[in-house]
Amino acid sequence: MHNGSIHIWPRGAFFLMALANLDGSFTGTIYARNGLNDEDRAADVTFPSITKDEAAARAFLSKYFPDAQLGPNAAAELISNPQSKLGSVRCNTHTAVVSGVPYLLVGDAAHAIVPFFGQGCNCGFEDCVVLDEHLQDKSRPLAAAFRGYSAQRLADTNAIADMALDNFVEMMSRVADPKFLVRKAVETAIMRELPQKYRSRYTLVMYSYNPYSKCLKAGQYAACLLEDLVAHCGISSVDE
Incomplete structure (x- = not known):
């Protein structure tokens, strides 16, 4: 795998992300909606069930990530490494x-x-x-x-x-949707042809001094624009 890229394996209710380490190896992390709790039945797995033993962990990795270049100790590491929660903090005032x-x-x-x-x-x-x-x-x-x-x-x-x-x-899910990939390909082509006229939400956030709220609104407008453009032009695949 290229160590200058982020590698993602989307699976709908969860995904695997691999990031390169300084020594050229990779650290993989599984992110899941609601922590794949028992009530989350969008995926036929839960963290308790896939980490109960190495056989369960190995079966999970083999079923959902057969195309990932996992190391021989991946199942054991999945069990031994801690599970954590991510969250956001919002205040009415600071x-x-x-x-x-x-x-x-x-x-x-x-x-x-x-x-x-x-x-x-x-x-x-x-x-x-x-x-x-x-x-x-x-x-x-x-x-x-x-x-x-x-x-x-x-x-x-x-x-x-x-x-x-x-x-x-x-x-987690959109990058596996062909329609989403078409819209991203169209957006990339527009940015390449009109670099002074159009920038994606990601580009605005990463490479400009525009406030986040302005980038969010611009991204919402761009998403509608791209959806209409793809629909009216009849673009159905990335190759087109």
């Missing part, structure tokens, strides 16, 4: 005054997000930039600066949280 003292939450304390857009750390850095802008007026009360910061950041931190969750769904 600031409060307690006993006359203004307090402010930044970073993960205010807006932790799932890792599927790769923006957790960047979002925290952006907090610092925006906060610094609100602290430039030295005559402004600190509580007022915090309120201004919070009012500005809420829409953007909620937007990147939404986009990160949407990317989870994309990795």
